[in-house]
Amino acid sequence: MSATDTAPVQQDPSPPSRVPPPAPSEWRVARAVGRVEARHLLTVALVPAALGALMSLGYGGDVVDLRSASFNAAFNLLLLAAVTLVASHRAVTRARRDGSEELLATTPAPARARTAGHLLAVLAPTTVGAAVTGFSLAALVRQTATVGDPVLSELAVGPVLVAGAGCLGVLLARLWPQPFTPYLACFLIAVAELGVNTPVFAGSGLRWLVFWVEGTLWWLVPRHSAAHLVYLLGLVAMAAVGALVRHGVTRRLVGAGAVAVVVTVVAAGVQMRQPQEHWRAANAMFAAPESVQSCWSRQGVRYCAFPRFEEVMDHVSQAVTAVRAVMPEEAWPSRLAVTQRVTALDLQYAGDAPRWLPRLPDMPQGRVRQPDDGELHPGLDFKSWSAVQEVGFGVQLGAKAVGLPVVPDPRTGEVCLAANQARAVVALWLGGHATDDAGAGLVWLVERASEAAAARGRPLHDAVVPIAEVDVYGGFVVSLDDARLALELLRRDSTDVAARLAEHWDVVSRPTTTSAELAQLAAVPVPIGGAARAPFVAHMDPDLVRLGAPCR
Amino acid sequence: MTAAIRALPATARSMVWAPFTVASGSVVSLVVAQRPWEGQQLSLGLARLTLVLVAIGTALxxxxxxxxxxxxxxTSLLWRRAVRLALAAGAAAAVTVVALFAVGATGGTGGVPLDRLVVEGAGILLLAxxxxxxxxxxxxxxxxAVGLLGAVIIQQRWPAWSLFPMAPGAPGxxxxxxxxxxxxTxxxxxxxxxxRDPCLRRRVMA
Known part of the structure; x- marks a missing residue:
């Protein structure tokens, strides 16, 4: 028999209206219990909170979009929320475990006051959650360059999840005090989260009914942040009222419960709405991107960006300027347009979402390829996820300068073989100047290619390297030796190398000039391999990169 | 040994089987919901979740x-506990192996290396x-539960520390x-x- 069963208010079968409202002394007891239990919850919350804070460290060098960071901020608090749920349940059922229920029932602290105290205690981990969110945001801003503004209603989701988990723990403890209950609740919540945060529900309003909605396609599908926060607050209130109602119904509780239910239902309805005009605008990102983009010129280069992504283009523009600084003036393309597109990198975590988004008929169902229109097409998430993307963008600019294809063949998807061609090495060297991380992207590619060739038992000499990870940048591949030569050039003083290249630009940009000749001109060790005899793409899925004829 | 065997029925009656039964029910629900006989592939995330729930049910x-x-x-503590552990571990292993066998037999593994998943399951169960x-x-x-969830959260940020490879073909x-x-182990x-009995433990420590 639980303490709640033995409490006088529970044994009284009188109708709800006759249950006395809480006396002032009850609130005093609740506050006292809350203070003690808050200390317990705080102790338990320390490790998950520290882990959550730790998750936000180590982003140096990237550009982080504060909007997508806001959408994913709650992820860092999921552990804290789960721990709070279980810890709250264990705190409420402590008397049952210790066999002190009857003892507590004889004290002047009624069960309702103790439940209220446990609910108040949940404020402690909630405050910790808010502090972790604040710390994470501050750490991001301090470590990285940021674009966009944080979304406060999304940042608040994490702490509210913690509060909701705590209240749910108290409610479950009052309903089902068995030790397995909170774990089963966590399991069911996790199943719901795993089930709904999948591409299948990408375009469905139903996904908003789970507590945390991940933000992979936040820029594409409707996101009702404010309504979702209100919905969560309604659920928290329902759980708290439900726990208190367990000890008897009062008019005030009925009123609060009714308000909570109405708010939750209305917010749920609002957040599940899918306005037609939003889908039309989203589909235009694929069907007619130019119709929704704004364009401007800077230093002779035309830039076009989607709404809300103009700031990203500042970083793209910096990459263009950095490459231009080391490129001979005569080599600079007479007309250069940099137009944002949705790239494969932007959709890398979307899975088969396009299948489940019938209201986006122009969204590509298969692999997204960059158009072959002579323009450069950086993605929405430029400089966030991958250093390969950064070197890739620079390599595309270099490819334009040396006359190599900028993208794979649009019909066949093939990349041409530029092994042992000096101009390909020059394109890589130029690409390596795009950003501070670009060289690291090239190093990563060379390491992956070397490991893959060794794992397959093929000679390193025959391995060729595409500039590709999730997306393919540049329509050509180089040999591993060429890529290493480009890295060697990147290690040298760039002013000196740039001067030598400018002096011999006609020679080094010629398709017939070999990598060895380039090495001699640049005064670096000559690669020993020579031309690959049986070239193979070392580290890429054949679906992503297929090898074509030699580049002309 | 005879004493241990004689203790089996009584120990089994005294154990709290409700959490384990619920967890086992979730395993059955998972297998049924995945519909491997229709060619649906096993969800690694859900399989692991149920594995953890079974481990918690067994621990309780x-x-x-x-x-x-x-x-x-x-009867020594070692014997008494061995009986209890054998009953719990045996039941958990039976449920897990039958479920994995059912999924494997219908070809719905989705490329998940079941042998390694079994090792993972054994580690999880014994740790619990x-x-x-x-x-x-x-x-x-x-x-x-906190430790395991922490490990999952950590591997999202630092994939090199991954204890739960996220996809069948993923490295690690x-x-x-x-x-x-x-x-x-x-x-x-x-x-x-x-x-071991506390007195024996002390002797070993000394």
Missing amino acids: ALDDAAADTLACSP MALSTAVGSDRGAFLF WSRAALVWGVVA VSAGALFVIS
Whole structure:
């Protein structure tokens, strides 16, 4: 028999209206219990909170979009929320475990006051959650360059999840005090989260009914942040009222419960709405991107960006300027347009979402390829996820300068073989100047290619390297030796190398000039391999990169 | 040995089977919901979730309310606990292996290396049982669940520390299986040591 069963208010079968409202002394007891239990919850919350804070460290060098960071901020608090749920349940059922229920029932602290105290205690981990969110945001801003503004209603989701988990723990403890209950609740919540945060529900309003909605396609599908926060607050209130109602119904509780239910239902309805005009605008990102983009010129280069992504283009523009600084003036393309597109990198975590988004008929169902229109097409998430993307963008600019294809063949998807061609090495060297991380992207590619060739038992000499990870940048591949030569050039003083290249630009940009000749001109060790005899793409899925004829 | 066998039915009756039964029900629900006979592929995330739930159910089943009373009985703690562990581990292993066999037999594994998943499951189960035996079933289950969830959260940020490879073809299955094998071995050793009679344990320590 639980303490709640033995409490006088529970044994009284009188109708709800006759249950006395809480006396002032009850609130005093609740506050006292809350203070003690808050200390317990705080102790338990320390490790998950520290882990959550730790998750936000180590982003140096990237550009982080504060909007997508806001959408994913709650992820860092999921552990804290789960721990709070279980810890709250264990705190409420402590008397049952210790066999002190009857003892507590004889004290002047009624069960309702103790439940209220446990609910108040949940404020402690909630405050910790808010502090972790604040710390994470501050750490991001301090470590990285940021674009966009944080979304406060999304940042608040994490702490509210913690509060909701705590209240749910108290409610479950009052309903089902068995030790397995909170774990089963966590399991069911996790199943719901795993089930709904999948591409299948990408375009469905139903996904908003789970507590945390991940933000992979936040820029594409409707996101009702404010309504979702209100919905969560309604659920928290329902759980708290439900726990208190367990000890008897009062008019005030009925009123609060009714308000909570109405708010939750209305917010749920609002957040599940899918306005037609939003889908039309989203589909235009694929069907007619130019119709929704704004364009401007800077230093002779035309830039076009989607709404809300103009700031990203500042970083793209910096990459263009950095490459231009080391490129001979005569080599600079007479007309250069940099137009944002949705790239494969932007959709890398979307899975088969396009299948489940019938209201986006122009969204590509298969692999997204960059158009072959002579323009450069950086993605929405430029400089966030991958250093390969950064070197890739620079390599595309270099490819334009040396006359190599900028993208794979649009019909066949093939990349041409530029092994042992000096101009390909020059394109890589130029690409390596795009950003501070670009060289690291090239190093990563060379390491992956070397490991893959060794794992397959093929000679390193025959391995060729595409500039590709999730997306393919540049329509050509180089040999591993060429890529290493480009890295060697990147290690040298760039002013000196740039001067030598400018002096011999006609020679080094010629398709017939070999990598060895380039090495001699640049005064670096000559690669020993020579031309690959049986070239193979070392580290890429054949679906992503297929090898074509030699580049002309 | 005879004493242990004689103790089996009584021990089984005294164990708390409700959490384990619910967890086993979730395993059955998972297999049915995945519909492997229709060509649906096994969801690795859900499979792991149910595995963890079974481990928690098993850990809670180890709760021995009569331990203090039985401490003076002529049967050693090692024997008494071995009976309890054998019953819990046997039931958990049976449920898990039958479920994996059912999925494997219908060809719905989705490329998940079942042998490595079994090693992972063994590590998870033995870790839960060791923690439960060491600090009490309720607190042990709590520590176990928090630790495991923490590991999942950490690997999202630092994939190199991955204990749960996220996809069938993802790198790291062999290393993760090795780690889980070590966890299983250490946990089994810990179970043996903490299940010895306290006086014997002290003698060993001395």
